[in-house]
Amino acid sequence: MRRGQRAKRGSRMGEMLLREVMLYQELVGAVGERWVSREEAERTSYAKDYSWLGRTWVRKGWKVPLPDYVVWPGSTEEVARVLRIANRYKVPVVPYCGGAGVQGGTLPIYGGIILDVKRMDRVLEIDEANGTVTAQAGIIGQNLEWALNQRGLTLAHIPQSAYCSGLGGFLATRSAGVLSTRYGKITDMVLGMEVVLPQGEVVRFRPVPESAAGPDLKRLFLGSEGTLGVITEATLAVHPLPECRRFRGVAFPDTATGLEAARQIMRRGLRPAAMRLSDELESLFLYKRAGALMVWCFDGFAAQVEAEEGEALRLALALGGEDLGPEPGEDWWEHRYTSAYPTAENLLLKSEEGWTIGTVIDTAGTFDYLRAVHGKMSQALSRYEGLLFAAHFSHWYPTGGMMYPYVLCMGAPDDERAADLYFRIQRDALRVILDLGGTINHHHGVGLTLGEFMAEEFGAAFATLQAIKRLLDPHNIMNPGKLGFEGREA
16 A cells, blocks of 8 residues: 555544544533443443344344444433534434334444433323323333322323333334223323424424314324434323223134124223234144134223123124123233243243244234234245244234234254345235235334334325425435434444
């Protein structure tokens, strides 16, 4: 190498090192030295989420992209300072809360800053008279629920990840809890929010029950997965703890009959807090029962529960259902976290060493759609040797519901082909969903793994969403490459 070339290369390296030093020092100035880390161990711990891909590449020792910095802001103002710094340096920022996502939404594929908001974990106000709670986005879901329970209240947003995911993540992915059929998804609970935009401006949306003052802009940030800004605070509707909660199991001869029972229950105007129908394979695999098992939960005040559950049972028995009493429903409720956390009885995690691929592809649509997608997706994936397809249906609406299929597959001889098989299975399943007119996801978000399908999901409107992204985030610093948006140069 010639002397001039060496000098030029050395100058560029010096500029890069100086830039890194300056960036680090500005971050320290923004949040304090204790709350900025460049340690490899901490950076590595943020390089995965709960997706199959995120867990696998760490477990298998694959080389993965790491963030350059982990930053823990303690206030909305500190979040704004960090975003202003990131904009000046044009450094990617990945907002982070619990890290329990399953779509690669927080994977730092372009390095940059992981912005972990868990220090911002306070309940700011509980208003019992008006039925609201205001909390910071970093609070873990179960901690928020416990704080409300002490006052005789409930948010009733209880996802399987409640112990390891936070309010900011719930809002950023439009999540749903197991009681959503009665209480709604997190998006139905939000009254107001505080959001830091990509260039550091703070916007606040008034916490009112409803409004006709133009478009509801706060909904632009619900489901945006950190690509349009950082949600720092929210006000949500809460409910009195139910006076009564009653469970039941009903066995149907097949999935089709169970789906018809669910349709009739919802069209009758009944609102179970939860209603879960397992197809034949899941019923056999998880519950050791032939046919299709439905479990439900009704809650509220006693007379209401008595009337609603009685009518639901009447409809189910008229279709040939068998009343199994409260035990199956109570057993499901007691073990509803089993598949999400590593325990001795966790069937899905326990079998991971034996199954090469594991993924969940939840979708939602009308009752007709649910009947069609179950059969067609199972058929489309049957070409993969060693694949197990089982599903349940839950999160119901008067016009339809959600299907939650588990896909487990052996057969990839090495890690590279395992990753290829993972994406091929997902593409085949998503092709069925889109062709039948369903949505590509109901409550887990899009993240990295579903991004390629967003243009087809939105149609011509995706160009509008991209224009909004460019307007709010002109330097593309906010979680680039997620939600189907453009990535950055490596």
